[in-house]
Amino acid sequence: MSPLKRKILIVTVIAAAIMELIDTSIVNVALNYMSGNLGATLEDISWVITSYAIANVIIIPITSFLTSKLGRRKYYIGSIVLFTICSFMCGQASNIWELVFFRFMQGIGGGALLSVSQVVVFEQFSKAKQGVAAALFGVGVFIGPTIGPTLGGYITENYSWPWIFYINIPIGIAVAISCYFLLTEPTVKQKTGGIDWTGIILLAVGIGCLQTILERGETDDWFAATYIIWLTVITVVSLVSFVIWELRIDHPVVNLRVLKSKTLSIAAVLTFVAGLGILTSIYLTPVVAQRLLGLTPSQTGMLLLPGAILALFALVVSGKLLQSGVSPLIIITAGFLFFIYFNYRMSGISLDTSASEITMALLFRGLGLSLLTVPLTALAVSSLDAKDIPQGAALNNMMRQLGGSFGISIVNTYLARRTASHRTDLISNITLYNPAFTERIRNYTEYFQRRGIGLFDAKIKALKVIDTVVVKQSALLSYKDAYFLVGIFFAITLPLLLLVVGRGKRKGGNVIVSDH
Template sequence: MSSLRLFLLCATVIAAAVMELIDTSIVNVALSHMSGNLGATLADTSWVITSYAIANIIIIPITSFLAARFGRRRYFIGSIILFTMASALCGTAGNIWTLVAFRFVQGLGGGALLSTSQTIVFEAFPPAKRGIAAALFGIGVFTGPTIGPTLGGYILDVTSWHWIFLVNIPIGIVVTVLSVWLVAEPVATSSRASLRMDWVGLLFLVMGVGALQVVLERGQEEDWFATTYIVQLSAVAVIGIVGFIWWELTTEFPIVNLRVLKSRSLAVAAVLTFVTGMGLFTSVYLTPVFAQRLLHFPVLDTGLLLVPGALVAIFVLILTARALQGGVPIPVIITLGFLIFFAFSWRMSLLTGAAGKGDFYLPLILRGVGIALLTVPLTALAVSGLALKDIAQGAALNNMMRQLGGSFGIAMVNTYLATQFAVHRQALVTHLSATDLNVTARLAATTQLVAARLGQAPLNAVQRACQLLDSTVNQQASIQSYNDAFLLVGGCFLAAMPLLLLVARRKPGAAPVTVSLSDH
């Protein structure tokens, strides 16, 4: 394959993966706009995010089977077309539930692009250069969710929320045309006709993972187990997941080959990838919300905060791939990545209400470096102990763990934010006493300011001053709860690090790690 054709192939399939990953986070900044435009509540509008995530989580682990069953080239191109058409339908939806339905279809098309794109990129490179392939694909994995809020903020600044979806149409068309030209069907090692559809396994998967995703996405807003349908879906999730594991381990033709998890390296990588997904998606979630709601940064400025870290991460991804090729042990790089991400979490936990844009850049660069150091080594670790025929399945499971980690992490921090807000508010309120001279002086000064500026009667001015004081307490309690949430995520990274002791360390001078992701 010529250098130009290789470049175009990689750019095409990575663009497909980036489109999918951008759509996991681009909608976050537009929920209030959609809510107002479609006449829906914010709770109903949030199903736009939930439906996409459910479809993603269901389709990712079965992409290996579907690509083998229908042919990887046809499945990949068909998924791009489905994603693009669903994007057009999302952009023209006239009500919230139509939009939710089209987002689910978009998620089915998009979820297939991640693992399939990864496979195509890896197979395009010779074994000695697959570390570079991992870095190139890692750029897409990292930058997709990161630039989503930035792109969404820019689109909302210049046009309507509809273009968050419509922007995918020209890109999807170009990627489809290039894929028809560039993507080849791999040589099959088994007959497609012999691949039976595991309908029972698929049913258990849809039940278990779909219900779990709804519980994670909606639990906090519905007060968890105080809501009947959350309790019911939790039971469905347990039954579905347990049934899925039992069936896939006992049936002759599983839709997801869970036996590959016997590989210790894949099992450890899956857990570490789950934690990395928590860090990747919760940081993209917490940072914009903290900056916009508490510090009142404009939407576009908030998105731009993430750009320097993303640019630095691109160089670190390439350096990481070269380090792996040079024989640096995988556990060493992963340990460094986990420690640097913890440093990001710790720095973010120190931010106050007086923080400006400049206070975000160093922590977010640390975030970018930390995630970049983890992306390539975790992929290499996941497949390093697998037979060639199992590598595609292992990669798909690892990608699913990243997405699940993101969903679990966001549910976890939302619950923790609510709990810590109540704790910090109570602690602050206990220090507000009518006998405290500082409190009475602050209240008197605020009352005078309100009376002077708004011309209100003394009694109304006192009430307004009390409301402003209460608002200040809420603001400070919110800032402290976000500080705690960042520290909680960082703590999860530290807690996961001992798992690396279960992975045998490569000896100096050992052959560099290479990765192959053949579908068969």
């Protein structure tokens, strides 16, 4: 393949990965519009997000198997076509459950656009330049979820919500055509036996139930709901059976034996935490900016933009540093420390925090995640044989997706608990024996009286103002706690880096990561 065709292929598959990742978050800001348009409750409309996530997590681990069984070219192009058609059908949906169905099918098609794209990018570079490959692919991993809410907000405000799906159509067509002419089969093919239907069913049931628990648990008060208890039992039984089954058969749908690589195993844990950080930060920050600081969706998008631009440069730089022989230990450690500092700064915000302060904090987030994305992506497959790289990449990508799902679930539960706790603490200070409270009530009452409102009604309005302040302060304190919690996750995971990298050996200017 000529250098020009190689570059076009790289751009093509990265664009496909970005498109898939954008769709994980682009609908978040449009849920209210969808709810009103389709006549659905907010609880029902949340399945638009859940169904896509469930499909993604089910399909990603078995992409390596499907690639070998169907042929990479057919499977990848077929997935693009499925994703594109379902994107159109999502925009055409006339009721909520029709939309949920096509979102699930869109997620099935999108699974290949992440894992297979990563493998294709890595194949275009020599072993010595895998850091550059990781940096290029890292652009999609980082930028996709980051710009999703901003892009979705702009489209929803200026056009209508179906267009958040229609924009995939021209991209999907272009990617399919490009891959038809440029994408080839891998040079090293993985041997497969018969179709492991038992493994596929166990994985689909286990991951599907787990993802449903994570997405719906907080809404339905976790184990207070009978169906959550049953789903938990089914999840445990299915996933334990899946692991036992896959380790016993000769041609498993997911080759768990690649996890014998210590480098891949620990890199997967670190990738899980990185995924948790990516999605929780992009989930929390827009909410804080709009609901607490009063920023518009457009202003919120501008908050995220500088960090995203900086991250692009940092991704390339980190790839170059790896290529020049800088130890991954240094780069990954720096990434973790930057992200810890971001969460520390966000845990100290107040209602008077300016947009520029949030933007500055987000710069550290961008630096941190970009410095994690490149070495972790390369690290996950660095010790694998060529035939095992597709499976290793798929498992690593699944861990990123699961990390994000776990993170959102943990944060939502924690926010609910901390909001209730902070509200109780604040209300305990609302008493006639508190001079500050009585003074504030008096001032508010006088304020409303000066506007022609009677004494009784003025006092009622004053109390409502106090309640609004309590609600807002409770929310602020709980969001601060959530940022701090995410920072703790990164801090307690940091020592694992020593086990992953060890003492990186240098050979020919490149770091060789040992499994021993």
